[in-house]
Amino acid sequence: MELTSWGRHPRIAASSSSFETEGELLRTLEKGGDIIARGLGRSYGDSALNSNVISTARFNKILAFDPSNGLVVCESGVTLAELIEIFLKRGWFLSITPGTRLITVGGAIASDVHGKNHHTAGCFSECVEWFELMLPDKSIVRCSREENRELFLATCGGMGLTGIILTAAIRLKRVNSAYIRETVIRCNNLSEIFHLFDVYQATTYSVAWIDCAASGKRLGRSVLMAGEHAEAGKLNIPLPRTLSVPFDLPSFCLNKYSVSIFNRLYFNTSPSHIKDRLVLLEPFFYPLDKIGNWNRIYGKKGFTQYQPVIPRESAYEALKEILNRIAKQGLGSFLAVLKLFGPENENFISFPMGGYTLALDFKIEPRLFPFLDELDRIVIDFGGRVYLTKDVRMSKEVFRKGYPGWEQFAEIREKYKMKGKFESLQSKRLEV
Numbered sequence: 001m002e003l004t005s006w007g008r009h010p011r012i013a014a015s016s017s018s019f020e021t022e023g024e025l026l027r028t029l030e031k032g033g034d035i036i037a038r039g040l041g042r043s044y045g046d047s048a049l050n051s052n053v054i055s056t057a058r059f060n061k062i063l064a065f066d067p068s069n070g071l072v073v074c075e076s077g078v079t080l081a082e083l084i085e086i087f088l089k090r091g092w093f094l095s096i097t098p099g100t101r102l103i104t105v106g107g108a109i110a111s112d113v114h115g116k117n118h119h120t121a122g123c124f125s126e127c128v129e130w131f132e133l134m135l136p137d138k139s140i141v142r143c144s145r146e147e148n149r150e151l152f153l154a155t156c157g158g159m160g161l162t163g164i165i166l167t168a169a170i171r172l173k174r175v176n177s178a179y180i181r182e183t184v185i186r187c188n189n190l191s192e193i194f195h196l197f198d199v200y201q202a203t204t205y206s207v208a209w210i211d212c213a214a215s216g217k218r219l220g221r222s223v224l225m226a227g228e229h230a231e232a233g234k235l236n237i238p239l240p241r242t243l244s245v246p247f248d249l250p251s252f253c254l255n256k257y258s259v260s261i262f263n264r265l266y267f268n269t270s271p272s273h274i275k276d277r278l279v280l281l282e283p284f285f286y287p288l289d290k291i292g293n294w295n296r297i298y299g300k301k302g303f304t305q306y307q308p309v310i311p312r313e314s315a316y317e318a319l320k321e322i323l324n325r326i327a328k329q330g331l332g333s334f335l336a337v338l339k340l341f342g343p344e345n346e347n348f349i350s351f352p353m354g355g356y357t358l359a360l361d362f363k364i365e366p367r368l369f370p371f372l373d374e375l376d377r378i379v380i381d382f383g384g385r386v387y388l389t390k391d392v393r394m395s396k397e398v399f400r401k402g403y404p405g406w407e408q409f410a411e412i413r414e415k416y417k418m419k420g421k422f423e424s425l426q427s428k429r430l431e432v
């Protein structure tokens, strides 16, 4: 079958199997050859791609829930959408959620995903009590911060390269309402938005949309969205209807003029300052999930998301440089997001570090990858790194410089004979 991930680049011929029980998984692994686990394929690049993949789609049962502390035990193919559907009406929500609910628990652990509350709550691994991992020798081990700690630190953020995550215990958090009290503030340039992130540092959720087509005095103009769970309100809200993009848009529709017009419109139609308006939790966290297959707007050749993080001290200079280059190239994206992260965790190759992260979508075109290589150099020179779950083209050198924990990670891979058994196109490119 042809297989691709969310960016729809690359598309490869692959053989895919799935499993419902550990026994079935064992039989698949016994066939030999290297393989990679795959959840819902919402990673953008090649981390869930290989000529041999094993899908967790059928390994998706919820096994236990403890209402005294919100601990849910489930199989790794359960999606965040399913957890929300089942538990929100009972007053429980995800402690950490990325910008889509259409991912699996296994994918959330393997990418150690972050959300709008990274600065107050950290990465997904913070809410993971333990998980079971199938190793290359087919043994199943329980990993937590206390038990098999090095496997826990390597697997959270380890992009599926340490084995197959089976059952996991994750902690949900109590909420009283399906609403968020949201504050929206428009600001005119990069220094204003940096200042606002500082002002809203104690607010649970914050993120900014940034106009990547703006330059000069308007460079970095943005719209900050900050929010808290509402103290009271309905919990049982039906899921919103989704619309779908039914065909691939011709790629000429996305050019520097359409990007610039869209960005100007978005900025000018955003409220200049609204405090504490009540919005539903779904559109606050998952605005893009409303549009099925929105990845088709980038055309048949697909797109990639470039997401670097830069340490706080040098973020202003680095982002100025990066945004200037993007505006000059006219390569911008409709969706550019800026976020202030909290401190990094101990996992060997998790992405977040204390600083600012920028995420930008670019359609695939011949000049793109050489341009992203230039941006990589700026990111590395300023002490940053690029997110693996969005990546499809980073070099081995950029990976090693950005992720100093790669050596410990590679040692674990050697020690447990994971290398040669759990491989993706990405791991082969990065030689990890």
Ligand SMILES: Cc1cc2nc3c(=O)[nH]c(=O)nc-3n(C[C@H](O)[C@H](O)[C@H](O)COP(=O)(O)OP(=O)(O)OC[C@H]3O[C@@H](n4cnc5c(N)ncnc54)[C@H](O)[C@@H]3O)c2cc1C
Binding pocket: 005, 006, 036, 037, 038, 039, 040, 041, 042, 043, 044, 047, 048, 056, 076, 077, 097, 098, 099, 100, 102, 103, 104, 105, 106, 107, 108, 110, 111, 112, 113, 114, 115, 158, 159, 160, 161, 163, 164, 165, 166, 288, 389, 390, 424
């Ligand atoms: C619209 C959108 C918004 C997003 N917003 C954010 C965001 O705000 N923050 C963020 O951090 N990410 C974000 N992402 C990225 C997404 O959360 C991650 O890529 C996530 O890992 C995808 O999960 P998945 O189940 O689709 O896994 P896949 O894409 O299928 O796989 C991702 C990685 O997880 C591994 N994996 C999956 N299941 C297992 C398993 N059972 N055992 C071992 N390894 C496994 C795969 O091998 C692969 O390396 C976004 C993606 C989209 C499309």
